[in-house]
Amino acid sequence: MPTISVNLPANSYNILISSGSLTQLGEEMKQLNLGKKVLLVSNPEIFNDYGQTCIKSLEDAGFETCTHLIPAGETYKTLQSIARIYDTALEHHLERSSTLVALGGGVVGDMTGFAAATWLRGVNFVQVPTSLLAMVDASIGGKTGVNHPQGKNLIGAFYQPKLVLIDPQVLKTLPVREFRAGMAEVIKYGIIWDKDLFTKLEQAGDIDRFASINQELLQTILIRSARAKAEVVSQDEKEAGLRAILNYGHTIGHAIESLTNYQQFVHGEAVAIGMVAAGKIASLMGLWTEEEANRQDKLIAKTKLPTKIPTELDINAIIETLQSDKKVKAGKVRFILPTQIGKVIITDRVTDGIVKNVIEQ
Numbered sequence: 001m002p003t004i005s006v007n008l009p010a011n012s013y014n015i016l017i018s019s020g021s022l023t024q025l026g027e028e029m030k031q032l033n034l035g036k037k038v039l040l041v042s043n044p045e046i047f048n049d050y051g052q053t054c055i056k057s058l059e060d061a062g063f064e065t066c067t068h069l070i071p072a073g074e075t076y077k078t079l080q081s082i083a084r085i086y087d088t089a090l091e092h093h094l095e096r097s098s099t100l101v102a103l104g105g106g107v108v109g110d111m112t113g114f115a116a117a118t119w120l121r122g123v124n125f126v127q128v129p130t131s132l133l134a135m136v137d138a139s140i141g142g143k144t145g146v147n148h149p150q151g152k153n154l155i156g157a158f159y160q161p162k163l164v165l166i167d168p169q170v171l172k173t174l175p176v177r178e179f180r181a182g183m184a185e186v187i188k189y190g191i192i193w194d195k196d197l198f199t200k201l202e203q204a205g206d207i208d209r210f211a212s213i214n215q216e217l218l219q220t221i222l223i224r225s226a227r228a229k230a231e232v233v234s235q236d237e238k239e240a241g242l243r244a245i246l247n248y249g250h251t252i253g254h255a256i257e258s259l260t261n262y263q264q265f266v267h268g269e270a271v272a273i274g275m276v277a278a279g280k281i282a283s284l285m286g287l288w289t290e291e292e293a294n295r296q297d298k299l300i301a302k303t304k305l306p307t308k309i310p311t312e313l314d315i316n317a318i319i320e321t322l323q324s325d326k327k328v329k330a331g332k333v334r335f336i337l338p339t340q341i342g343k344v345i346i347t348d349r350v351t352d353g354i355v356k357n358v359i360e361q
């Protein structure tokens with residue numbers, strides 16, 4: 001099975017990517033010498049499609065399983081939902097050697113990881129991502145947590161999984177809009193880290209839906225994206241520096257999500273708009289050629305992702321929201337800006353004037 005390693009000082013693990021690999025979950029976990037008990041956490045829709053395959057695989061490999069379902073959606077990413085996972089863990093007598101398996105998208109993965117980090121001061125954790133965004137980003141790197149009423153992901157912990165198992169076939173039930181949103185993060189890796197990935201996406205035919213994307217290309221996309229994320233996280237697990245480049249497109253993206261009350265755009269769509277804006281900022285500052293910025297924008301448009309900041313958003317409100325973002329350091333907003341396709345820099349030298357100029361455009 002194609003395997004990518006996340007190499008960390010204390011908690012290294014593998015990402016396995018293979019079509020049909022859901023049926024191998026139990027055997028792969030058995031190799032890791034985990035305890036007998038497994039709590040599978042999912043949401044009802046995903047569990048309905050893939051839960052039984054996972055449970056059969058786990059039980060055939062000798063694990064005892066129990067299940068906890070959380071209703072789908074960001075509104076359930078709360079401490080109350082975590083408390084309910086703890087209740088199920090208690091009811092089924094989970095032990096330190098037990099494992100929480102997250103079967104779902106980013107919300108399920110982040111919450112299951114946080115419950116695993118905190119229950120009994122830490123039990124094992126395995127990620128089985130089912131959305132493209134979770135496969136290429138959220139399931140890798142150990143960021144876990146929940147939302148606070150005042151902001152997204154304000155409560156959390158770095159807690160690495162023991163294994164990430166990716167079965168591309170599960171994407172067949174992912175809504176097209178979610179597939180495209182995941183592709184925004186894939187394009188991000190092309191810009192920040194992997195020029196060849198970017199070129200492959202540019203040269204490919206349809207890349208905006210599972211039903212028409214070439215399956216070999218999809219496998220390549222998953223492998224290269226996971227490798228990019230693994231390499232960055234291996235160099236900077238706790239975001240002391242380099243890892244911040246993964247936030248390319250997220251600075252303005254988060255402001256747009258927040259000002260539209262998380263109703264108008266899904267995360268990847270806001271990131272797509274944020275990447276277009278960051279690209280324009282970089283070329284206005286003379287850091288990036290207009291030609292490369294246009295190549296990025298063309299690829300985003302080809303993926304049928306939005307590229308424009310909604311005109312109804314107030315420029316000053318956007319600037320204010322940028323100031324309150326988590327990524328502000330010592331009062332200065334940090335931007336990730338491309339200098340070439342495949343290379344970015346982190347800078348706090350973007351003035352409000354430049355941001356205003358780009359938003360007005």
Ligand code: GLY
Pocket residue numbers: 137138140141143243246247
């Ligand atoms: N999603 C950004 C990170 O994992 O650091």
